[in-house]
Amino acid sequence: MKKFIPLLLISALLSACSSDQTSEPSSAKAKEQQEQKAEQAPSKEKNRAKSLSDIYVPNPQVSDDTKLLKVGQTLEDEKGTVTLKGINSLNKTLNIGSVEMKIKHVKLIHNKPTYSLMDYFHPYTENYEDFHFVKVEVELVNKTDQTLHFGPVAHIKTSNGEEKAFEDDFYIEYLGGEIEPKGSKQGALGFIVEKSAPSIKWIDITTSDVLDEKQKTINKAKNIRIDLN
Numbered sequence: 657m658k659k660f661i662p663l664l665l666i667s668a669l670l671s672a673c674s675s676d677q678t679s680e681p682s683s684a685k686a687k688e689q690q691e692q693k694a695e696q697a698p699s700k701e702k703n704r705a706k707s708l709s710d711i712y713v714p715n716p717q718v719s720d721d722t723k724l725l726k727v728g729q730t731l732e733d734e735k736g737t738v739t740l741k742g743i744n745s746l747n748k749t750l751n752i753g754s755v756e757m758k759i760k761h762v763k764l765i766h767n768k769p770t771y772s773l774m775d776y777f778h779p780y781t782e783n784y785e786d787f788h789f790v791k792v793e794v795e796l797v798n799k800t801d802q803t804l805h806f807g808p809v810a811h812i813k814t815s816n817g818e819e820k821a822f823e824d825d826f827y828i829e830y831l832g833g834e835i836e837p838k839g840s841k842q843g844a845l846g847f848i849v850e851k852s853a854p855s856i857k858w859i860d861i862t863t864s865d866v867l868d869e870k871q872k873t874i875n876k877a878k879n880i881r882i883d884l885n
Contacts, residue, residue, distance in 0.1 A: 705830040705842070706843055707839065708795060717735070719731055721763065724738065724763070725743065725745070726743075735769065736773065739765065741788065744884055767788070777826065787849075791845070792847075795841070798836065803868075806832070806867070807822055808863055812861050812862070822845075824847050857883065860879060861880045864877055
């Protein structure tokens with residue numbers, strides 16, 4: 657009987673080690689999956705336009721111009737220096753078929769970004785140290801029970817004859833594309849303009865068509881002229 661006791665002890669120890677080795681990879685795998693989910697969550701949030709119920713957060717690349725409401729006002733912060741050159745506080749609601757689009761403020765802004773942000777603007781202009789841009793603030797509401805596809809600014813043209821397409825938007829707040837049934841979006845678009853002299857008097861905004869879930873046009877685009885004071 658005494659001979660069997662050591663054998664039983666060895667067997668028990670081997671069994672315990674085997675159990676530890678089995679649970680260890682499982683635990684590590686679970687931890688890895690949690691970390692992956694945590695990494696993926698922020699990227700999903702980053703790619704989601706803000707809804708009307710969200711608190712609007714200023715763009716990370718551009719100074720917050722919320723308080724710039726009179727031509728000539730200047731603001732300086734850690735992102736650079738911005739000066740308001742023109743504005744129209746339109747607050748006008750338009751219906752592009754099934755989409756309700758509110759244009760809030762349209763601004764012409766002079767921007768001197770801080771050194772650390774200059775590289776961000778380099779792909780958009782050769783004058784990335786000092787430039788003017790048009791900012792368009794919008795709210796969008798899908799009034800239907802189906803998914804729609806729409807872009808608030810497909811094309812703009814200034815009184816100086818300069819034209820920009822939606823691909824030139826440097827705010828990149830994901831306002832174009834899909835709008836969920838009864839869903840909404842809010843945010844801004846920014847377009848750098850090279851021809852800022854003479855002073856820009858107006859801009860023409862052309863929206864995209866409104867498309868249904870199968871990417872078929874259900875409402876035609878609309879053109880809006882906006883005077884800048």
